[in-house]
Amino acid sequence: MINxxxxxxxxxxRCPYAIRARVALHYASVAVTQREVxxxxxxxxxxxxxxxxxxxxxxxxxxxxxxxxLDIMLWALAQHDPDDWLGRHDxxxxxxxxxxxxxxxxxxxxxxxxxRHPMLSQEAHRAQAVAALIEPVEQTLSHQPWLxxxxxxxxxxxxxxxxxxxALVQPEWFQAEPMPALQRWLQTQLSSPTFVAVMAKPAPxxxxxx
Ligand SMILES: N[C@@H](CCC(=O)N[C@@H](CS)C(=O)NCC(=O)O)C(=O)O
Numbered sequence: 001m002i003n004x005x006x007x008x009x010x011x012x013x014r015c016p017y018a019i020r021a022r023v024a025l026h027y028a029s030v031a032v033t034q035r036e037v038x039x040x041x042x043x044x045x046x047x048x049x050x051x052x053x054x055x056x057x058x059x060x061x062x063x064x065x066x067x068x069x070l071d072i073m074l075w076a077l078a079q080h081d082p083d084d085w086l087g088r089h090d091x092x093x094x095x096x097x098x099x100x101x102x103x104x105x106x107x108x109x110x111x112x113x114x115x116r117h118p119m120l121s122q123e124a125h126r127a128q129a130v131a132a133l134i135e136p137v138e139q140t141l142s143h144q145p146w147l148x149x150x151x152x153x154x155x156x157x158x159x160x161x162x163x164x165x166x167a168l169v170q171p172e173w174f175q176a177e178p179m180p181a182l183q184r185w186l187q188t189q190l191s192s193p194t195f196v197a198v199m200a201k202p203a204p205x206x207x208x209x210x
Pocket of ligand 1: 067
């Protein structure tokens with residue numbers, strides 16, 4: 001049953017964009033009704049409000065619709081921002097997100113689905129992804145614990161699900177690589193109560209009694 005007084009979040013559990021939106025909503029303690037979407041069978045009410053029909057989408061009770069993960073994050077932080085992530089949302093933070101979304105994500109997809117891009121070996125795809133984001137993040141984190149400095153911020157949450165995906169492609173290779181700062185940063189966030197909560201499996205839809 002959908003509660004019309006709560007924002008409605010169309011989500012997909014494993015989608016990195018949806019994960020970053022859920023992390024921000026959870027951090028901001030914003031209650032939402034969450035609707036898990038099957039990407040191959042999108043609900044008609046999602047198609048009606050989102051021309052691109054991507055997830056996440058957040059529909060607010062006043063009818064406003066947020067179609068991008070970053071807009072959902074910023075909206076959530078505007079509601080409540082207990083550790084002042086917005087205070088550290090500067091040009092550098094924007095550049096990290098841009099580098100992640102525009103440069104790293106397509107390379108990550110090629111590394112993940114290397115057999116669909118046989119002009120390069122999987123190792124070569126991986127090396128491109130490392131150069132685009134992984135190496136610069138490791139360098140930054142080797143002299144400060146978080147991307148914005150001494151405290152976590154929006155960039156850490158925004159990049160986390162994508163770096164997680166990268167780590168999961170070849171987990172043994174990832175663990176063996178000398179990237180201690182990045183590995184610690186990733187592990188700290190993956191074991192945080194917020195991340196654990198947002199990755200909980202959605203409850204199955206209630207079945208109609210026979
Ligand atoms: N710019 C969007 C991108 C979202 C996106 O691409 N989500 C993927 C899933 S991870 C999606 O919905 N793809 C559409 C599809 O698979 O049909 C955002 O930041 O929210």
